[in-house]
Amino acid sequence: MATKAAATIEADPDAGWSLPAWTYSDPEFFSVEMQRVMRPSWQVVCHLSDVPNVGDYHTLEYLGESIVVVRGQDHEVRAFTNVCRHRGARLVDGPSGCAVAKKLTCPYHAWSFDLEGKLVGVPLKATYPGLDQSKHGLVPVDLEIWRGFLFVRLENDGGPSVAEMIAPYDHEVEPYRFQDLKAFGRVTLRPRRVNWKNVGDNYSDGLHIPVAHPGLTRLMGSGYGVEAQENVDKMWGPIRDRLSNNPSEKAYQKYLPHVPHLPEERQRLWTYFKLWPNVAFDIYPDQVDFMQWLPVSPTETLIREISYAVPDDRREMKAARYLNWRINRQVNAEDTWLINRVQDGMASESFTVGPLAETEVALRNFCRKVRNLIPEARQHRPPPPGWSRRPHAAH
Secondary structure, eight states, rough: OOEEETTTTOOTTTTOOOOOOOGGOHHHHHHIIIIIITSSSSSEEGGGGSSSSSTTEEEEEETTEOOOOOOOOEOOEEESSOOOOOTOOBBOOEEEEGGGGGEEEETTTTEEEEEOOOOOEEGGGGSSSOOOOOGGGGOOOOOEEEEEEEEEEEEEOOOOOOOHHHHGHHHHGGGGGGGGGGGEEOOOOOESOOOHHHHHHHHHHOTHHHHHHHHHHHHHTTTEEEESSSEEEEEEEESHHHHOHHHHHHHHHOOOOOOSOOOGGGGGEEEEEETTTTEEEEOSSSSSEEEEEEEETTTTEEEEEEEEOOOOOHHHHHHHHHHHHHHHHHHHHHHHHHHHHHHHHHTTTTTTBBBHHHHHHHHHHHHHHHHHHOOGGGGGOOOOOTGGGGGGOOO
C-alpha cells in the first residue's frame, strides 16, 4: 500500500497517537467540535444540475440548521437559512422542490420572500408600525460553487475555500467533466450509531482494506494507496485486469466500457477524496458519488450520499453502474460492521489512545488538526466537566 504525507504539515508531538476514546462520545467535546470544526466547515448540498430552473431549490439540514439553496430570477443560485423572519417557521419542506409563484411563502402567516431573499409580502402590513422590510430579508449563508457542486458553510472563520482545499488534486478531477454531471438515483440518508469521526477515520484508513474488504482486494490487489494534504486526503486503487471470482466484480471488470473523456491512466482507476472535515467524493470511471457524514449527537451520525454521472446510455455503462452499486453496497455493509465495533470498543475504560503507524498519514493529519482546534483532545482522559467554559479553554 502506498502512502504519502504532505510535506508542509508541521510536526505534532502527539503525531503517533490517535485521538482519545472519550472524544468519540463526550457531549461537551461534541458541543465544542460543532462550534470549532463543523460550523466553519464547507458542506455539499447538491449540484447545479439539481436546480436548473428559476425557483428550484434544495435543502440541507445539519447542526440544528436548515439551509435552502435556490435559483433566483436572475438565474443565480443563493443560499439562505430556511427560516421565516417573522416567527422563525421553516419556509420549505423536503429535500427539494420548486417555489410556487417564484416566491418562498411561509405556511404560518404567509410572509413571502422573493428568490433573491428580499421580504416582498407582509399580510396586514399596516399593523406592523415602523416595519422596515429591507431589514427582514432571508439570512444569507456563504455559498461556493466548485466544479458544479454547491457548498455552504454556517460561519466564516477565514479558512480556505473548497477550491483551495482541493487544489493539490484539482488537475486529477478536471477530466471527469464534473460540470456535466447529472444525478441518478436519489439522496440516501443512512443513520449510524457512531461518532462522526469514526466514519471519517474509517473512510481515510487504508490498513483495513486487505483485512476487511475482500472484494476491494480482489479488484485492486495490493495497489491501494493513501495520501494526505493539509485539507484533503486522497485514496486510490487501480482495477486490475485479473478477473475476480466474485460474479459482480468479474462482470464490472468485463463490462466497464472505455470512457472517451478520461485519459488512459484513469480508465480503470477508483479515486477517493476526503475534504476536511467530513465530505468525500468517490470518483469512478463510470460515476461520481458524494458522501458526507453529518453529526447528530456524540454517538449518532447521518451519512448522506447520492450518485452522479455524465449522461451515457450505453448498455455496458448502465451495467457497470449497477455493478458498481452492488460492489459498494457490500463495502458499505462491511464498513458499518467495522465502525460499530470501534464505537463499542471505545466505551471500555481500558482503551484511551491507540498508536498510529507512519503509514497512517490521513489519520495522523486529521488528529493533528482536531488537536490544534481543541487542545483538550491531547488529554487521554476527559477533563472535569465545564472545561469548555473556562477562560483557559477559549479557542
